Amino acid sequence: MWLLLLLPVFVAAAAMRELVYVGQVYQKPLSQKTVVSAAGGLPAWLLVRDGVLQGIPTKDDVGKHTLKISTQSKPVSVLELIVKEDNRNPCGSEDTYWVEALYEEDGPVEDRLDAALDVAEALKVDVSELKVLSYNYSRTIRSVEAIGGDEVAAYTVMKKVACGDDLETAASEMDAFLTAVESIEYDYVVVSFRL
Incomplete structure (x- = not known):
């Protein structure tokens, strides 16, 4: 006598992994009728708006965030967003x-x-050129000297404008920044540099 045993087969899709840095504006376009979910709901730093998965992680979001993405026509896929701190100086050993x-x-x-999208649009730059950090965090991850005042704030939208000892370019960029963003709401604009 023969016994036929049928076992269910589970096919697990490999997770897509993406690295996201604290302060980075993350954007992932989604196809129509896409559903994004996570155990316990989406992390507080993420949202789906206008067909785009987007967000800005803070230092409190460092770690792995697993999302399930599903559509009617494709099987469920897993997206792992790995949030890390990025304390590298974009100008190497020079001031930034x-x-x-x-x-x-x-x-x-x-x-x-x-705020980040408004600043990017006003400056006519890609939002990936900006960092959005809590004010206190932005001051603790780097040694900062502010030029033109250093008001206390909740958060900052930052754009790198010069390296080395090029204060003239930084001042010129600040003037251009002020002109570009005059139609958007912000509280203060300062030039800062990382030592």
Whole structure:
């Protein structure tokens, strides 16, 4: 007598992994009718808006975030977003000059996203050229000297503008920044540099 044993077969899709840094504006376009889910809901730093998975992780979000992405026509895929701190100096061993738009009031991730998108649009740069950090965190991860005031704020939208001892370019970039962002809401603009 023969016994036929049928066992279910589970096919697990390999997880896609993406590295996201604290302060980076993360954007992933989604196809129509895509559902994104996670155990316990999406992390607080992520949202789906206008067909785009987007967000800005903070230092509190460092670690792995596993999401399930599903559509009607494709099997469920797994996306692992690995959030890390990035304390590298973009100018290597030289000073890095940043122009920062400071915002006194903090709110949900939508507010930070909107601020970053507004600044990117005003400056006519890709949002990937900006960092959005809590003010206190931005001051603890780097030795900072502020030029033109250093008001206390909730968060900052930062753009690297010069390296080395090129204060003239940094000042010129600050003027251009102020002109470009005059139609958006922010509280202060400063030039800072990392020592």
